[in-house]
Amino acid sequence: MSVTGWCYFKVDAERPHAPQVSIGSPYTECTADACAPHGGPDEAATFTLTPDGADSDVTGYDYRLEPDGEWTSSGSGAEATVTVTPDTAGTKRIAVRAKDTTGPGAQSVLDFLVAAGDGPVGRWHFVESGGAAGDSGTAAGSTRHDAALNGGATRDDQGRRGVLTRDASGTLLDTPVTDKGLALDGSTGYAATDGQVLETRSSYTVSAWVRLTDGSRNRTVLSQDGAHRSPFYLGYEKNEGTWTFRAVDSDAPADGTWSYQRVAAKNPASLGVWTHIAGVYDAPAKELRFYVNGRLQGSAAYTTAWAADGPMQFGRTFWKDTYTDYVRGSVDEATAWQRALTGGEVADDAALATSDGFNGAELTAAWDPTSGSGTTVPDTASGYGHALALSGGATLQDGTLVLDGTDGAATSAGPLGDDTGSFTVTTAVALDGAKLAARDIGSVGQVLGQRAADGSAWGLWYEVTGKETVLDEETFEERTVAVGVWHFGRLNSDGTFSSVTSDAIAELDSPVRLTGVFDAQAGAISLYLGHNQNGSDTAFTAKAGAGDFALGKAFDGGSWKHYLPAGLSDVRVWAGAMASSAQIDETVGD
Numbered sequence: 001m002s003v004t005g006w007c008y009f010k011v012d013a014e015r016p017h018a019p020q021v022s023i024g025s026p027y028t029e030c031t032a033d034a035c036a037p038h039g040g041p042d043e044a045a046t047f048t049l050t051p052d053g054a055d056s057d058v059t060g061y062d063y064r065l066e067p068d069g070e071w072t073s074s075g076s077g078a079e080a081t082v083t084v085t086p087d088t089a090g091t092k093r094i095a096v097r098a099k100d101t102t103g104p105g106a107q108s109v110l111d112f113l114v115a116a117g118d119g120p121v122g123r124w125h126f127v128e129s130g131g132a133a134g135d136s137g138t139a140a141g142s143t144r145h146d147a148a149l150n151g152g153a154t155r156d157d158q159g160r161r162g163v164l165t166r167d168a169s170g171t172l173l174d175t176p177v178t179d180k181g182l183a184l185d186g187s188t189g190y191a192a193t194d195g196q197v198l199e200t201r202s203s204y205t206v207s208a209w210v211r212l213t214d215g216s217r218n219r220t221v222l223s224q225d226g227a228h229r230s231p232f233y234l235g236y237e238k239n240e241g242t243w244t245f246r247a248v249d250s251d252a253p254a255d256g257t258w259s260y261q262r263v264a265a266k267n268p269a270s271l272g273v274w275t276h277i278a279g280v281y282d283a284p285a286k287e288l289r290f291y292v293n294g295r296l297q298g299s300a301a302y303t304t305a306w307a308a309d310g311p312m313q314f315g316r317t318f319w320k321d322t323y324t325d326y327v328r329g330s331v332d333e334a335t336a337w338q339r340a341l342t343g344g345e346v347a348d349d350a351a352l353a354t355s356d357g358f359n360g361a362e363l364t365a366a367w368d369p370t371s372g373s374g375t376t377v378p379d380t381a382s383g384y385g386h387a388l389a390l391s392g393g394a395t396l397q398d399g400t401l402v403l404d405g406t407d408g409a410a411t412s413a414g415p416l417g418d419d420t421g422s423f424t425v426t427t428a429v430a431l432d433g434a435k436l437a438a439r440d441i442g443s444v445g446q447v448l449g450q451r452a453a454d455g456s457a458w459g460l461w462y463e464v465t466g467k468e469t470v471l472d473e474e475t476f477e478e479r480t481v482a483v484g485v486w487h488f489g490r491l492n493s494d495g496t497f498s499s500v501t502s503d504a505i506a507e508l509d510s511p512v513r514l515t516g517v518f519d520a521q522a523g524a525i526s527l528y529l530g531h532n533q534n535g536s537d538t539a540f541t542a543k544a545g546a547g548d549f550a551l552g553k554a555f556d557g558g559s560w561k562h563y564l565p566a567g568l569s570d571v572r573v574w575a576g577a578m579a580s581s582a583q584i585d586e587t588v589g590d
Contacts, residue, residue, distance in 0.1 A: 016098035016105030017052035019061060023112055024048065030091065030111035037115035041088055041342045045112060049080045049096055062104055063096045087344030089116040117345065122197045122312065122336040126155055126182040133182070133191060139338065145195050147314060151188030155180045158383055160209040160274055160332040161352060161360030162574065165586055170355040179332075179360070184315040186214055186328025191314040198224055200231045200281075200308045203340040207278035207291075207333075207349055208314075212236055214328040215271050220317035221331055222279075225310025226251040229258075230317050234279045235325065237262075242269045243297075245279035245290035249304035254320040261300040263290035267544045272329075272384075273418045274362060274575040276350040281305065282340040289340075293421035294350030294521040296343055312336065333360075347521040351422070352576060358583045361424060361576035365416045365549075369569060370399040377401065377410070381572075386412045386549075388571075394552065397567075403552035405435045405445065405565025414549035415450055419457045420542040422577035426515040426588045431462060432565035433508030436482040439464050444491060445564025446554035447514065448571060450545035454493065456554050457545030458525075460514050461487040461499070462506060462564060481508065488516035488527040489540060491554065491562070500527045500538040511569060515588055518542070519577040531585050549573075 023029050024046035026038040039045065051058040061074040065084055074080035086092050092114055097107040119138030124147050126133045132146040149155075159179025166172055182191060198204045206222045217238050223230035233246040243265040252258045269275070280289040281302065289299045310318070314334055315327040335349065352360035366381035367388045373396070377388040390396070392407030401410060417423045429447050441464055449459025466483040484506045489499025506512070515528040518540065525540040526533055547555070551571065554562040578584050 015102055016055045016058055016100050018106040018108040019052055019058070019096055019098040020050045021094070021096050021108045021110045022048045023110060027112045027114075030113060035091065035111065035113045037113045039086075040115050040117045041086060041345055043114075044083045044085045045092075045094075046081060046083050047094060047096070047110070049074060049082065049098075051078055051098055055098065055100070057100045058098045059101065060099045061096055062099065063094060066093045066095050066109070086114045087342045088348060089114045117341070118337070118339055120335045121338045122193070122334075124191075124314070124334045125180075126159065126332060127180045128155070135193070137336070142338070143195070145193035145197055145312070147191040147193045147312070149182070149191050151190060152185030153189035153191055153315065154183045156183040156330065158183075158330060158362065160362050160575065161354055162362035162576065164354060166355045166358055168355055170357070179362070181330045181332035182314060183330050184327045186219075186326050188326070190316040190323075190326065193311040195311060196224070196309045197312040197336050198338060200224060201283070201305045202338060203281055203283040205278060205280045205337040205339065205341040205346070206232070206234050207276065207335050207346070208234070209274055209276050209332045209352075210235075210327070211272065211274045211330040212269065212327065213272050215241070215269060218325045219327045219329075220313070220315075220325040221277065221327060222312065222314060222334060222336075223317035224308050224312045225318045226306070226308035227310075228253050228256075228321050229319050230313070231306060231308045232279060232281070233317055233325075234277060235317075235327070236269055237264070240264050242267065243275065243277050243290075243292055245277075245288060247281065247288055247302050247305075251306055251308065261288055261302045263288055263298045263300050265290070265292045265297045267292075267420055270415055270418050270544065273364070273415060275418045275421055276352075278341070278346045278349065280340050280346070291343070291346045291350070293418065294347035295420070351519075351521050351579075353579065357580035359422075359576050359579040361574040361578055361583075361587060363572060364575050365412070365571070365573040367571045369396050369401045372396050372401075386416060388412050388551070400430075400567040400569050401551065402567050403564055405432065405563050407563060409553040409560070409563065410551040411548040414547060415545045416549050416573045417575050419450055419545040420520060421575065422518055422520040424515065424517050424574040424576065424578045424584075425460065425572070426513065427460065427571045428511045428513050428569045428590070430511045430567045430569075431506060431508050432567070433481055435565035436464060436484070436508065437467070437480055439482060441466055444562055445566070446491075446550065446552070446562045447564060447566065447568070448549070448551045449554055450549050451547040451555045452543055452545045455556050456490060457543040458488075458490055458516075458518065459554060460516055461489075461491060461497070462566075463487060463497075486514060486527065486529070486534070488514075489525055489538070490543065491556065493557070498540065500525050500535040502527060502529060502534040504529070504534070511567075513588070513590055515584055517577050528581065528584055531581060533581060
């Protein structure tokens with residue numbers, strides 16, 4: 001054997017150590033005993049990254065905001081300066097890991113506190129027993145402007161925050177409080193402030209919850225008067241058939257010339273249900289942005305802002321020297337900021353947090369079979385009046401809605417809520433084990449759900465995943481039983497699920513409390529069995545529903561199918577995503 005030379009190589013057996021991370025002005029690092037707020041949402045934080053003293057071969061860094069940010073590369077180089085832009089206020093954490101030729105190493109973390117942006121210059125809850133709606137805006141130095149109710153404007157007990165059991169600090173109230181909202185008649189009812197709220201030449205954000213019951217004409221939820229018209233219109237456009245945010249280029253008189261920019265929602269508006277809408281004017285960017293249920297719908301250039309020094313209008317607008325576009329329905333939680341909110345801040349507003357771990361949740365449907373008779377179960381609890389109609393082999397027995405699994409079902413005219421917005425749904429269901437034993441593996445049945453054009457927008461489901469042989473404790477004979485799981489989500493046209501699945505095998509012949517939550521701002525669904533969350537929060541793409549809300553069956557492939565043999569003893573639906581297991585325990589019960 002001949003040797004013509006030698007090959008030398010070096011083995012780097014150690015990945016990089018945790019790097020050094022320092023933060024630049026205006027932010028400061030949180031320490032063990034101090035964490036001072038600086039900056040604000042949409043204000044960038046700058047970080048300088050350098051290797052640990054023991055490392056001499058660092059080639060770059062990965063960094064991200066935890067817990068949900070994506071890893072981003074700093075590029076090549078042993079030292080780097082990177083920026084991240086927080087979208088919301090609060091404590092943030094950046095994680096950084098150094099890289100060498102072997103890959104990433106240990107990570108360093110640094111906490112910093114993003115100061116809250118200026119609070120709203122106006123916020124109106126409409127909770128008073130009478131008189132004007134108080135302005136509870138919190139922006140320092142701004143003047144409070146209460147809003148007087150006029151014409152056919154009243155308050156009702158269907159405020160979007162629902163029944164409040166805790167105060168803003170989280171303390172349990174001695175007596176629950178039912179939230180109120182602004183009810184409008186569509187012809188003369190409105191509310192108006194006693195003065196100018198916004199400087200419309202500067203950046204601003206306006207938002208409100210609205211439940212529109214008549215879409216036969218344009219309806220404006222929020223506007224502010226100019227001399228001849230409003231500069232902005234947050235509301236509903238009949239020709240578009242959906243929510244829009246519009247801004248006019250001048251305060252021209254009735255016979256003058258004008259034009260406006262519009263941003264429309266991506267989905268048609270659902271009538272009779274609560275929807276959160278928000279419009280943003282970003283003056284430095286000269287841009288309009290529009291959000292529905294905390295999700296960005298689009299943007300448009302707007303270069304001709306002008307000053308409107310009149311009062312803010314709730315439920316109507318000023319157009320060519322005339323008030324018009326009166327809302328028929330309800331408005332609640334109207335808010336105005338003298339700044340452009342970030343997308344994250346709009347999402348926080350749409351979440352409607354009432355205290356830590358609790359979100360506003362308004363009961364929009366409730367059926368207790370004990371109150372039903374014949375083929376009808378009324379909704380006597382929510383106040384929204386959605387009756388439930390039984391069909392096929394569905395019967396009322398001993399306080400239970402019994403579904404035969406063949407053609408038994410119950411329906412109510414839907415939708416019961418805005419399916420692209422947050423909601424919570426619950427029921428107590430007892431599966432019929434004997435009938436399910438005859439089902440094929442892979443068969444599914446819908447407990448309840450909202451119909452869409454091509455299936456169910458969402459639903460609670462049971463799926464037979466297997467069979468097993470058990471010993472009957474009474475007859476001491478073997479018998480075959482179905483084995484299955486619960487789903488919360490959507491059954492796709494190919495038979496697969498986009499859902500979160502129960503951890504445990506579904507119990508047969510005994511009532512089980514199922515609760516599903518869709519958090520529209522997070523784009524995620526969660527499933528609870530009793531008080532316990534099953535599975536993890538799961539990404540979910542919302543689909544707007546239409547048609548019947550159905551119990552015991554699902555619309556699929558152009559017909560009703562997926563009948564479920566079971567007994568239901570309670571069904572309730574809320575607008576709003578309950579924020580925690582504590583809220584579910586307190587609100588859903590059992």
